[in-house]
Amino acid sequence: MTPRTTRPDAPLLSVRDLRQSFRVSSGTVFGGRRSVRAVDGISFDVPRGRVLGIVGESGCGKSSVAKSILNIHTPTSGSIRFDGTDLATLDAAGWRALRQDIQYVFQDPLGALDPRMTVLGQVVEPLIIHGLGDAAERRARGGEMLEAVGLTGDMFCTFPHELSGGQRQRVVLARALVLKPRLLICDEPVSALDVSIQAQVIRLLEALKESLDLTIIFISHDLSLVRYVCDDIAVMYLGRIVEHGPTGTVFTRPRHPYTRALMSAIPVPEPDQDHETIILPGEPPSPFNPPPGCRFHPRCSLQEPMCRSTDADLEPMDAPAHAVACHVVHGRGTAA
């Protein structure tokens, strides 16, 4: 692989003030449309060779972040830079080339595979799309990749429905990695699999990360998994990042009340240990109609008057690279 890096110390991916709104039809001719802000002004960096975990409840916008980066949905505003290139400036050809560098692994491996194409055919297809190699070379590369993810030659000519869930996800991984991407976005890559299979696929992902020199964004609602896999963690709530920092810091010293509630819900190995589960009151508010001020305030035990009127931005904490978006944690709140 030829490194295309310009500045080795600069982050591979840099997201600034990303917003993503969807217009949703209400269903009748006269009904008009409503807007949902799935992602509402988030910023983060992914340094080279590291794994960033994005966690949060379903509907918090974590998948929308991935889809914005991949331009499955064009961002409403904000900038995304990959290796110094602003993605908004890319034309169709630029995007085609970029697709080699950024790859996506889907949650549902069966849905992500064409039911009428053989396993080898699926893995070779990216090479055909990007016009790499001749037919024999493509088959060789596809075969190597399939072996690298742990599939044997007798499976190359089977169809997706003949494989197990874990095997399908390996095929999806092989298809994503055959182009030798630099950034891999995994959207709930193992949540559709049995727990025993999950561990296998995660170990495979780790091994491939080392051998292929990957940078990974790992999206999941499963905190124990994220703690195991990721170097950094961003916690999302209703389209915003509320806490961001190194995995160790965020897990041992979570500061945002939402993060603390999430962490307290992780099952612990020794149940007799002193462990208090924080139960959040209420449901997450509708993204159609987010509360004013800090979005978390209706469910927050620490809320102060300021929280109800002014939104909180990520601000650095004392620990390195740790940032939290909370007025109370930063010693304000009563001021307003």
Place this chain on the structure above:
Amino acid sequence: MTTLSVASKILRALITVFLLVSFVFVVLRLSGDPAIQMLGVDADPRALDAFRERWGLDRPIWDQYVSYLWNIFQGDFGHSFIGNRPATEVVAERLPKTLWLMGLTTIFTFGIGIPAGVYAALHRNTAVDRLTMGLTVASFSLPNFVVGIVLIMLFGVVLRVLPTAGSETWLHYILPVATMATADAAIFARFSRSAMLEVLSAPFMRTARAKGLLWTEAVRRHALPNASIPIVTVGGIYVGRQIAAATITENVFAWPGIGKLLVASVQNRDLAVVQCIVILVGVTMVVTNLLVDLAYGWLDPRTRSGESK
């Protein structure tokens, strides 16, 4: 159903009617000089000029379109060049014959088809059931004119008991109505059978039995009303089939209705009459579909309250 969804359904129906009328205008214009189309190639040049002036054919196309719409709106569809009478008058004269034919057919279709289907569903896998199903498959492949020819052969030529052309006596009604009802009764039998089977296997039927309701009572009170919903939804398709079937059947039996008039007008290129019939049929279909749509919302309580899709 909300007022909003009713309003939007009516709006869609109006748009469809508007499209239909516009479609006829466009096709008419594409096909040549409307004056000659309407009055005939050998028409008096002064009549042609008068026609052009009356329909404003010397004016710009959008202006013509607007006045065309206005004329249609007022019920002026132009003159049939056969007899030089308003097209609407020619069509109205033939309409009762077709309505009689379709009305009688409907009585027989429903009167035979639905009970047969319900009976077949209640006696599943018996000889009656299999006969009904076999007949329906065959009827899909039997065009009306073939049924008509076979009936004429049988009752007109071999047995010589029934008249095969015209509409003078009630005896004349038998063969055309039989021709149209055969196919549709079979289709309705099949449809009501599957609707009935679906309802019979529904959980609420088991509940009705379990709470001690007699089977016949359960069928009457729960199964039949629920099975009627899908039967109503095919009402639009049924009217469409009836119109198509009447067009063919009237020509087999020389029945003096709209269908025979349409075919004769197409052969004579009497475009004012063709245009009038096409719009009449289209509006009938749109109104039927609208009524079915509304009736469906009214019959099915699940869509009655709250927003329907």
Place this chain on the structure above:
Amino acid sequence: MTTALPTDRKTWRVDLGDMPPSVLVSAAWVSLMAVIALLADVVAPYDYQDMDLLGRLKPPVWMDGGTWAHPLGTDDLGRDVLSRIIESLRISLFVALLGTLIGAVLGTVIGFTAAHFRGWVDHVVMVLIDFQAALPFIILALAVLAFFGNSFVLFVLVMGVYGWERYARIVRGLALSASSHGYAVAVRTLGANPVRVYLRHILPNMGSAIIVNMTLNFPETILVETSLSFLGLGIQPPLTSLGNMVGFGRDYLLTAWWIAVLPSIVIFVTTLAFSLLGDWLRDRLDPTLRGT
């Protein structure tokens, strides 16, 4: 209808042993008709236009006065009924085949267009589908033939329009559901352009739905064609169709019933065979289409 894509590739394999007898017979009949239509010039004993005014209204061979010279008798102009049926069969099947193919391509393209562009394009297509459904096809065909006059090419095109809205509706639904999630998005994120996604991935996956619709559309097209020809507004002499033969033979039901009745039987048996075959294919290939 449901828009789930069939996922099991194995269903494509057709096992002769699984066919019920009625379907086997249908398949045999359809094959026979296809062979006869293809080899019409070789199989037909006479040219279908050859007249023999001295041998008019000869009955079929099994009736008094029938001879093996004209196994199915002759018509009012002394033309061989068997030869005319063979030629009519050829034309009716040819028109139905062309019409079905045109309809499938037209409907598929429109369906994909609606699904790809969405927004107002999709709305326009849906209104057109409504409009098509609002007018019985035979009335539409009669109107077009009235306004433009009849020609063979126009007639075939009109037959091609028949049924387009069903393909459009099926293809639009399947393309919408396929492109919104799953492998279509996956392939797009690999860098494939929309044409590749539609042609290489979505189209093959809806292939069975389209083929099933074609086999169901084919006999219906035969019925529409023969009905219009019966009314004298379809295939025009000197060409002949099964519907034409019935239409012209109707006047001779009293004296020479075979002219009208024999082609009627061919129409009935052939469309029945195609329908049975189509129903069976639908149940085998695409259970999701049942009841539409």
